[in-house]
Amino acid sequence: MKDQSIIIVGAGFGGLSAGIYAQMNGYNTRIFEMHNLPGGLCTSWKRKGYTIDGCIHWLVGSSPQSWMHRYWEQVGIVPGREFVYFDEYMRHEGKDGRILTLYSNVDKLEQHLLEFSPQDAEAIREFVGGVRLCMAFDMPSASAPLFHRILKGLKFALVFALKYRSLQKFLKTTTADFVLKFKDPMIREALREMWVPEFSMFFILFTFAWLHNKNAAYPIGGSLPMSQAMARRYLELGGTIDYGKRVEKIIVEGDRAVGVRLADGSEHRAERIVSAADGHTTIFSMLDGRYADAKTREPYEKWPTFPSILLVAFGVNRLFNDEPKTVFGISFPLREPVEIADSTQKRLWVHVYNHDSTLAPAGKTVVEVLLPTNYDYWKELARDQAVYGEKKDKVARIILEMLEQRFPGISGQVEMMDVATPLTFERFTGNWKGNFEGWLITPENASTIMRPMSQTLPGLSDFYMCGQWVQPGGGLPSGVMSGERLVKSLCKQDGKRFRLQK
Ligand SMILES: Cc1cc2nc3c(=O)[nH]c(=O)nc-3n(C[C@H](O)[C@H](O)[C@H](O)COP(=O)(O)OP(=O)(O)OC[C@H]3O[C@@H](n4cnc5c(N)ncnc54)[C@H](O)[C@@H]3O)c2cc1C
Known part of the structure; x- marks a missing residue:
């Protein structure tokens, strides 16, 4: 029998979740976290009275009816949190003045798409049919009454058995391929851009299914308060977090992990x-x-990851009450293509935080722009810190000029500008190339949905991994689920019954 002691590296959602479930099951855990805050990528930071949220747009599993909700209850995120739902996922504005709205409600979405492009009726029906299929595909909530659980469980099994082939078809199709079924270029463009073109269509369908089922909400207050709530829950269960402690090496003796060596x-x-x-x-x-045998190396050599990103935030002395409240924002066309850092943009994707007044002083609003960018480009620039700093300033100024096209007058109202590059994400979270969500789910690695990635390494005992790098698709749910999965397997090894604690 082991002595039940566990060292965990990192207090992101993966590490905190592993710690919480381990403490619930009688393990004695200690987390070493290199930053001075919990949460890793799920964070926010303050500038000139504004809060820049660096993560949450939607928390999947927000609905108490969803099986995922129990995770958020167990790890302490639900109590006292206000969740808000939006009618629109995003707006895609055309050069010709047409506006394509990706509604959260699937019936409204279908009707709007059919009016927007009647010639695409067949593709729209296939797309919306896929969303409806995924809507029925929700496992029963553990906290629901037994009768409901049985009914929902039966429905889940039935849908799975009857629709397995359709689900497989969507799983094995990339978004880039699926959008070719549409004739309207704006629909093609909007669906392609809403995630990443290589992403499996499965995920896009689930996005709308979760939205329709009111199972993907924005938590008022944003990311950091959720991370802090989770850290509190962990500490209340008896865990320990050592902040400002960077782990440099895992100490191995005779192919067994026995400890960690810190930077100090x-x-x-x-x-x-x-x-x-x-x-x-x-x-x-x-x-x-x-x-690292061939199988362990394979993802790192072959699987596509989410792109590295630039996050440019503005604190604006203006209320955007006339703009829609959306999950992901508005994409608008630029008058002319504009060069920003390493890429040329024809449109800009902007997220107006007019749904969360807690992030800005009264009467003011945070506006954020997210752009894919190349990690190596910034790495090269940062060889000279002055050049790197100048480029960041330049990027913010160019983006502000672009925003002026859509929101006239905004330049004169901006009180704060902040630019986070992939190097910023790397510095504060240690993620590879500043990556923000790990592996994409693509047709090639889709089997990991049914058969998750290994949480151990071949030939090394007493060592485990969790978080977004062992659960393709990434995101906060993956972090938490990987923590639970790990502790369940430890309990099994130790002959214990996995249990939960209120
Ligand atoms: C802009 C943006 C938007 C996002 N939007 C959403 C969203 O809407 N919904 C959603 O679900 N997800 C979203 N995500 C993704 C989500 O934030 C991540 O997938 C998730 O937080 C990853 O959690 P993790 O615990 O696996 O990793 P991390 O959060 O990276 O945690 C790893 C932790 O380990 C620590 N660490 C690293 N190296 C060391 C070391 N050597 N020693 C000690 N500590 C170390 C880090 O400091 C960090 O705290 C978004 C992310 C970003 C950046």
């Missing part, structure tokens, strides 16, 4: 070591690649 030179030992930090750093740096 100190060494700490436990029966089991869990890394909930970046997967690439864990495997190739903390363990020097010694336990």
